[in-house]
Amino acid sequence: MNVCKIFALHVLILLCLTLCCNHINAARIIGFFPTPSKSHTLIHAAIADSLARAGHNVTVIGISKNVYPNAKYKFIEIKLTEAAESHQNVLQNMVKKPKSFYFNLFNFVYSFANTANRTLSHPKMKDFLRRHGAGAFDLVLLGFAANDFAMGLGAHFGCPTIISFVVQPVSSINRLVGNPSESAYVPSWFSELKAPLTFWGRVLSFLVAFYEEWIVLPIVKINMLKIYNYNFPSDRYPPLDEVRKNVSLIFTNHHFSQGPIRPNVPNLIEIGGIQIKEKPDPLPTDIAKVLDESKEGVIYFSLGSNIKGSHLNEEKIKIMFNVISKLPYKVLWKWSPTELPGESKNIIFRDWLPQDDILAHPNVKLFITHGGMGSVVESQYHGVPMVGIPLFGDQPSNMVNVERSGYGLAVDYLTLSEESLNNAIQDVLNNPKYKEAVQTFSRLYRDRPMTPRETVVYWVDYVLRHKGAKHMQSPAVHMNRWQLLSLDVIGFLLAIVLTISVVIVKVCKLICCRGRKNKLPKVEKAKKN
Incomplete structure (x- = not known):
C-alpha cells in the first residue's frame, strides 16, 4: 500500500513539474x-x-x-x-x-x-x-x-x-x-x-x-x-x-x-x-446525410465569404441557377436565404457551409468556386476538380493556373452563358483527366516533413x-534599392573607367602634340634646302 502511495506521489510531482515547464515556456x-x-x-x-x-x-x-x-x-x-x-x-x-x-x-x-x-x-x-x-x-x-x-x-x-x-x-x-x-x-x-x-x-x-x-x-x-x-x-x-x-x-x-x-x-x-484541418470535423447532421446517401456524387458551390447575391448581376445569377437546377446531382449551394434565385429539388441552399469539411467528403464530385486562393488550395488538398467563375482580385490568375495545371476549367463572368457554364461543368464531371490531375497533385501537396x-x-x-x-535576417533588409541593384557600384566603376579613358586620351593627345613639334624643324629645313 505504501509503495502505491509513493508511486502516486511521484506521478503527481512529475505532472506538476510538466505543467510548470509548459507554463514557463509559454x-x-x-x-x-x-x-x-x-x-x-x-x-x-x-x-x-x-x-x-x-x-x-x-x-x-x-x-x-x-x-x-x-x-x-x-x-x-x-x-x-x-x-x-x-x-x-x-x-x-x-x-x-x-x-x-x-x-x-x-x-x-x-x-x-x-x-x-x-x-x-x-x-x-x-x-x-x-x-x-x-x-x-x-x-x-x-x-x-x-x-x-x-x-x-x-x-x-x-x-x-x-x-x-x-x-x-x-x-x-x-x-x-x-x-x-x-x-x-x-x-x-x-x-x-x-x-x-x-x-x-x-x-x-x-x-x-x-x-x-x-x-x-x-x-x-x-x-x-x-x-x-x-x-x-x-x-x-x-x-x-x-x-x-x-x-x-x-x-x-x-x-x-x-x-x-x-x-x-x-x-x-x-x-x-x-x-x-488534418482531421475533418463532423458535418452537420442534415449535410452529412445528403453526402452519405448521394452515392452518385454531390456538387459543392460557393463564391466565397466576401461575395453576396447583391454584388452580382441578376441575369448572371439566373444563368447559374438554370444550369445548376438541371444537373442530375444534389448541389450544396452557399447562398443567403434572403436572396434565393429560385427553388429546385436538387439544390440545398445554406447561408453557411463548412467548406473544408465538405470538400474532405469522398462523395464530392465537383467544386464550383469563385477561385479565391483559400478555396483553390482546399480543393487541391482534397483532390476535388473545379469549375471557376472568377470575379476580381487574384481569382482570374488563380483559375488560369488551375486550368493550365489540368485541375479544372474557368468560365468568364462577363460573358457567362448557360451554354458556357454547362459545358464546363459537364466536361469536368465526365472527363476523368481533371480528377486524376488534381488527386495526383493532392498527394504531392500533402507530402511534407511537417x-x-x-x-x-x-x-x-x-x-x-x-x-x-x-x-x-538577410543583409538586403538594411540596403536601399540603389544598393541592391549595385547602381552605386556600377556608377563608381563607370566613373573609374571614364576617368582612365579621359587620362589615356589626354596622354595620347599630349604625345601626339610633342611628336608634331619635334617634326616641325626638320620639315622647315627640308623646305629651305
Whole structure:
C-alpha cells in the first residue's frame, strides 16, 4: 500500500513539474488581424490557434466575429460597421465593373489600409494599448494586407513581429525580408503568367515587376508613413523604416509544389494549407446525410465569404441557377436565404457551409468556386476538380493556373452563358483527366516533413528561443534599392573607367602634340634646302 502511495506521489510531482515547464515556456502572443475579409482571417487565425494549442498564451484582436469559435486563443472583437460596409462597396464595384487587378490595386490597398487604421484608432484598441505597454507581450503576429504601419505594435510592446500573408510572396512581402524578386523566371502572382516564361513572358514579367517595385510600392509607402506617424508619433516610437526591420519571420500561405519554383530567404516560411484541418470535423447532421446517401456524387458551390447575391448581376445569377437546377446531382449551394434565385429539388441552399469539411467528403464530385486562393488550395488538398467563375482580385490568375495545371476549367463572368457554364461543368464531371490531375497533385501537396501547423509552432518557438532570430535576417533588409541593384557600384566603376579613358586620351593627345613639334624643324629645313 505504501509503495502505491509513493508511486502516486511521484506521478503527481512529475505532472506538476510538466505543467510548470509548459507554463514557463509559454509565450504571450498578440495577434492583430484588422482585415475585413473573412477568408484572410481564416488563415491568420489558424496560425494563432495552432500556437494556442501548443501551449502559448495567445490573444487575437479582430474586426469581425471569431472565425474559429472553438479556438484556444482569447478573442477580442472590435466592431467597425462603417469600414465593413465600405469594403463591401469596393467589392461590389469590382464585380459589377470588372477591370484588370492592377487597375483595382489601389482600391484594394485603400480599403485594407483604411480598415486597419480605423482599428488602431478605435477607442477599444487605444484602451488596450494603454493598459498593455512594453513587455506585455513576447511576440506580435500581424495579419498583413496593406498595413505596414501596424508593425508599430512591435515597437509598442518591445517585441519581435511575425507576419502572416495569405498567398505567395509579392513585392511588398519580399522587401520586408530581402527576398529576391527574380522576375526573369518568377512571374508576379497577379500577372496570370506561368513559369517557365517565354521571351515575351519575360518582357511582361519585367514590366509588371517594375510597375510594382517602382510605382506601386513608393505610392503605398507614402500612405503607410502618414498613417504610421498618426498612430505611432515620432516622440515615442522609432521611424517606420526601422520598425519594418523588426520582422523576424514571414509565414506565407503557399507551397513550392504550387509553383513557381523560386529562392526564398531562411525567414520566409511556406505554410500552404494552414487553414485545412488534418482531421475533418463532423458535418452537420442534415449535410452529412445528403453526402452519405448521394452515392452518385454531390456538387459543392460557393463564391466565397466576401461575395453576396447583391454584388452580382441578376441575369448572371439566373444563368447559374438554370444550369445548376438541371444537373442530375444534389448541389450544396452557399447562398443567403434572403436572396434565393429560385427553388429546385436538387439544390440545398445554406447561408453557411463548412467548406473544408465538405470538400474532405469522398462523395464530392465537383467544386464550383469563385477561385479565391483559400478555396483553390482546399480543393487541391482534397483532390476535388473545379469549375471557376472568377470575379476580381487574384481569382482570374488563380483559375488560369488551375486550368493550365489540368485541375479544372474557368468560365468568364462577363460573358457567362448557360451554354458556357454547362459545358464546363459537364466536361469536368465526365472527363476523368481533371480528377486524376488534381488527386495526383493532392498527394504531392500533402507530402511534407511537417504539417503546416507543426511548421508554425516550430518556427515561432525558434524565434522566441533566439530572441527574434536576427541571425536569419538577410543583409538586403538594411540596403536601399540603389544598393541592391549595385547602381552605386556600377556608377563608381563607370566613373573609374571614364576617368582612365579621359587620362589615356589626354596622354595620347599630349604625345601626339610633342611628336608634331619635334617634326616641325626638320620639315622647315627640308623646305629651305
